[in-house]
Amino acid sequence: MVVMQSARTPLSGLKKPTRRDVLFTALVGVVVACLALFGGVGESAHRPDAFGWLLLFVMVAVLAWRRHYPMAVFLVSVLPEAPYHILDNIHSAPTPTMMVAVYSLAVAGPRLRTLLITCGLVVLAVTMLTLRNADQGAELLRTSGWVMSVALLGEAVRVHRNYVGAIVERAERAERTREETAARRVAEERLRIAQDLHDLLAHSITLIGVQTSVAAHLLVADPGRLDRAALADALDGIAGTCRDSRVELRTTLQVLRGGDAVDGTRPPPGLAGLDDLAAAARSGGAELRLDVADAARDVPRGVGAAAYRIVQQSLTNAVQHAGSAVHVRVAVTYDEGAGELRIAVVDDGPDHPAKAAAAPAAGAGARPGYGIVGMRERARSVGGTLEAARRTDAAGFAVTAVLPCVPGGPEGVETVEADPAEPAAPAAPADQAAPAGRPGARTAFTDRSRTA
Incomplete structure (x- = not known):
């Protein structure tokens, strides 16, 4: 039992995907399945076999964790595409998973990483397909603009979220400052009133x-x-x-x-x-x-x-x-x-x-x-x-x-x-207390603290 428990420990630390992420992943899986079954018009590729379906399942399933582990999801989702395409399965089927992985990586940032990975992915894919089939490499080069567009969209979303987050943080900080200022003024007013009564x-x-x-x-x-x-x-x-x-x-x-x-x-x-x-x-x-x-x-x-x-x-x-x-x-x-x-x-x-x-009469029983x-x-x-x-x-x-x-x-x-x-x-x-003032006396300043 101890060995089995220690073997499960690394996986137990994984963050659970939210319900929305699971539903989104299921929707992507439906789109991928439709492309694998009914796509490939004009392509020489064939529908995926059992191994091809297994690769597609892996590429889709890991998308449920894209918010928590964007880099790991990108690698797990993109790397199986190499054997998938080498087996000459329908090449358009894994496209949605690659776009979602690239988008999630771009949203997570930083910008330089997104640029290098996206460009490297496109160059690697085009090179591999060109060496195998020049026509397929040219076709992928023409459609690689979609991948770059998704990366730019993710970058725009990231910048927007950071901007909104900065505004919210400034507003919260200003609110905290106002509350602290109000609390400090209340404390100062209490000291002032205590001093006046004093x-x-x-x-x-x-x-x-x-x-x-x-x-x-x-x-x-x-x-x-x-x-x-x-x-x-x-x-x-x-x-x-x-x-x-x-x-x-x-x-x-x-x-x-x-x-x-x-x-x-x-x-x-x-x-x-x-x-x-x-x-x-x-x-x-x-x-x-x-x-x-x-x-x-x-x-x-x-x-x-x-x-x-x-x-x-x-x-x-x-x-x-x-x-x-x-x-x-x-x-x-x-x-x-x-x-x-x-x-x-x-x-x-x-x-x-x-x-x-006269001293005992005036000061008798007086306390400091x-x-x-x-x-x-x-x-x-x-x-x-x-x-x-x-x-x-x-x-x-x-x-x-x-x-x-x-x-x-x-x-x-x-x-x-x-x-x-x-x-x-x-x-x-x-x-x-300290001494009293003449009639109507009011101090013209704010008391801050007391010293011994």
Whole structure:
């Protein structure tokens, strides 16, 4: 059994002909049989004997595999013609099998092979018949044009199929590209929305927490000497922060719903909004010094929005980790020679005596989030860089950013792709988010990835 199975193994690998190929082969066999029985008018040849019929059967039967093995089928179909014609059988009978074999070989290509084999076949057949019978050789030479015509037809079909296949491949590749682009844009939009929500909630929640702590302190510290004006200011600050957050949240939700009617009366935040940020931080108890160079205020809108978000997140981090009484210095300058906007946000850390008591109230239970990740992403989105680390000269934390720009230049900023070597970070939860913007704030760029 093992020997018999191994003997059948080579044949078991043959591809099975399709039903259409079998029917086509049967049709060719009918035509060949009709020519062998009723053809040969004016020929001196006779009808094929048993051996001749066997040769015709072989020439026809192998045509069922012409699509899978065109070269092998051509050889098996054409080679038996030599003994068939030598035995002086009706010479027109095998013509259909030769034409089908030549056509299949031409369709399979390549062109040079088809040309050499077809010409060689015609020359060989004409030479053999001419040596045996000059008249028959001349007759075959006159009819060899049919073989060349079939070869040209097969070549034309091959070229057409290759052309159509190339068009289909390009269409499929374009469709895949469109799908990949759409998927990438969906992912980018998710990151952008996550960043907007990140910015929206963290800063507002931090301010509300600080202002609530201030109000509670005023109520509990000395009820007999209650400073009603300070308490009212703290509560008004909470209400204003809630209103601003609600407006920006409504804008973000309109984008999520796919609506186009977004409030366009309020421009994206820029360096002009830093004064409001400073006022909000001071209202929560922070001691803040803000220095913005006049030349820096005329930067493109996209760069200004990124700078605003970076300063906003830096202030949020300072209040969260160093307490509401933190001392912060913010400097925004413009280097005309390098065409760069430079940002520096430095705090003196939670060890400052004046804020030691306030730090636990503001930062209790805080967990490390994605604030620095978001700032680096903002800087990278406009082609800049950002460094954030603890100060080496004193206690506290320092954030420095360099954003390339041209004052008064175009408002659109080209998005810079993230370094593919940097791992992507997940979307930040709301309580670990980057800072929120002013009312109606929207970023003017696309976020690509997050870095640790």
